[in-house]
Amino acid sequence: MDSTEESKGLTLDAVRDALIRDEDSIVFSLVERARFPRNAPAYDPSLFGGVGERALVDLYVREAEALRAKVGGYQLPEEVPFFPKDLPSPLTPLQKNPQVLHPTSASVSVNEAIWKMYFNDLLPLFTVEGDDGNYASTVALDLVCLQALSRRIHTGKYVAEVKFIDAPHDYGRAIQAKDRDTLMKMLTFAAVEQRVKSRVEKKASIFAQNVTLDECDDEAKCKIDPLVVSHLYDQWVMPLTKLVEVEYLLQRLD
Amino acid sequence: MDSTEESKGLTLDAVRDALIRDEDSIVFSLVERARFPRNAPAYDPSLFGGVGERALVDLYVREAEALRAKVGGYQLPEEVPFFPKDLPSPLTPLQKNPQVLHPTSASVSVNEAIWKMYFNDLLPLFTVEGDDGNYASTVALDLVCLQALSRRIHTGKYVAEVKFIDAPHDYGRAIQAKDRDTLMKMLTFAAVEQRVKSRVEKKASIFAQNVTLDECDDEAKCKIDPLVVSHLYDQWVMPLTKLVEVEYLLQRLD
Known part of the structure; x- marks a missing residue:
């Protein structure tokens, strides 16, 4: 989350706003990557x-x-590198971010799973086969997609913290029993997830359309299939976010 | 342009499609940068x-x-670096791009003007004042904006080549006379420019909106002002593209 949001204190509304804004970034990044073939x-x-x-x-x-670490990146808990070893120190002074998360849990990362999912499962769903030789653009846009997905998924740390603060005893019992299944159930709201899927599908259909000055746009010519985006959220983004939440909670009392 | 487009041969339609697709990239990049304050x-x-x-x-x-040069960037005439000195050699084999442009003119760059315009004029128009300390995200998103603008503007090289091929005698006279004003007039079509401005404004109003599942979206809450995008095109993108075209043509017979 932006530190302006954090300074307002950690509220479910602020976290929700960040998650919703991340949806736009994810759709934009996929549309841009889809400009190039596989x-x-x-x-x-x-x-x-x-x-x-x-x-x-x-x-x-x-x-x-x-390079991003050098200019001050990866200071926020939702900004997680894919290759965290040997990152250089920042040239800029460290951001003074209010410590709103539990220190032990703040470093949870599921980036390895995100990396595999992106290259093995997602990429074939929204890019066309082919090789146009534009590898520099391709890998640069892949990184933008990966970063957008990773930020959304690791914002789950804030979701978990807000929920824990709201019901410490209920979560505490499951945490002490290391009961992942119960934690996962406590974090799952089917109706909310359905709304998220519908919203990202709608966003994709709007942001991926070919806008012309004519009244009737050809909706068949979307740059990515909106159903791929709801599938992405259903199969990977929401489950991985909840995995972050569970991992965060399991270390919440350490 | 993508090399798939180029291999079809240089046509005004292919160039126009690339310019139209770049509009989406530019709007997306501005919306993303606007997520952070100045x-x-x-x-x-x-x-x-x-x-x-x-x-x-x-x-x-x-x-x-x-880094981008190392992974094979800057091989296409519309991909122009802002700091061209001492770029490393690519690790990848060079792309076999058909040489569709005139070799002497292909390296025209107006990136210095784009850099100044972006930081001095444009940035204050679409970001809010403030400092949230997220400099890594900020400069990374600035580069995405700069690259999108630069690519669009330097695609003018293809526009110029297509127009020259279409009327070599008319352009040839003005080129030999080094008559910039006449060239600029030959390259200016007010009605087309008006359509481009209207289209990018429409794109911004669609891509920058806050999409919700409710029927009536709050249009007042656009993430960037669509008028800033038509202003950007009117004042800088189209004039700089035409500057690229003129510079290209002036070297077209060398």
């Missing part, structure tokens, strides 16, 4: 020999994250 | 002493461009 060579570790055993996208993300 | 310290060369005499944004863009 471009599989960017993901093949056996190519571009000089790079060693890493795929081009690994090299790019690693170095882009190092 | 964050002026990122632009102040006197801050962050360790960086030397450069502002944080300079340092970030310079290093991000070096």
Whole structure:
């Protein structure tokens, strides 16, 4: 969340607003990536020999994250690097972010699962097959998608904290029993999830449309399929957010 | 343009499609940057002493461009770096892009003007004043805006080539006379420009809206003012694109 929001204190409304705004960022990032075809060579570790055993996208993300750390990134709990080892120190003074999360839990990361999901499952659903050689644009846009997804999913830490504060005894029992299933059930609201899925599908249909000056836009020509976005939320974004919430809560009393 | 488009041969339709698609990218990038306040310290060369005499944004863009060059960026004529000096060689094999532009003119750059316009004129129009300390996100999003604007504006090279091919004698006379005013007039179509302005304003009003599941969205709550986008096109994007076209044409017979 923006620190302006945090300084207002941690409220469910502020967290919800951040989650809703992240939906727009996620849709925009997918629409932009879909401008290019799959471009599989960017993901093949056996190519571009000089790079060693890493795929081009690994090299790019690693170095882009190092640069981002240098200019002060990864100071907020929802901003989590994919390659957290050996990140350089920031050149800028550290942000004075109010410590609203429980320190032990604040560093939860499910980025490994996000990375796998993005490249193995999601990418084939919203890009067309093909190779146009534009690997630099491709990996740069992949990173924007990954960062948007990761930020949304790790905002689950705030969701968990707000819910814990609201009912510490109920959550405390399940946490002490290390009862993941009960925690997952306590964090699941089917009606809310249905609303989120409908909203992201609507957002995709609006943001991915080809806008012309004519009255009747050709809706068949959406740049990404809105159903892919609701599927993304249903299968991966909401489950992974809840996984972050569970992991956060399990360490909440440490 | 994507090389898939180029391989179809250079047609005015393909160039026009690329320009129209760039409008979406520009609007998305501005909406994303507007999520953060101005964050002026990122632009102040006197801050962050360790960086030397450069502002944080300079340092970030310079290093991000070096990384992009390393993974194969800046091979297309519409992809122009802001800091072209000392870019590293690409690790990937060079793209085989069909040489559709005149070699002497293909390297025209107006990025210095784009940089000044973006930071001095545009940024204050679509971001709110304030400093939330999120400089890493801020400069990363600035670069996305700059790249989107630069790509759109330098696609003018293709526009110029198509127009030259279509009427080599008419343009040839003005080129040989180094008659910038006549070239600028030949490249100006007020009715087309008016349509572009209306379309980008419409796109901004659609892409910057806060989409909810309710029927009546609050249109007053757009994330950026659609009029800023038509102003951006009117005052800077279209004039700078035409400047690229004129510069391209002036070297077209060399």
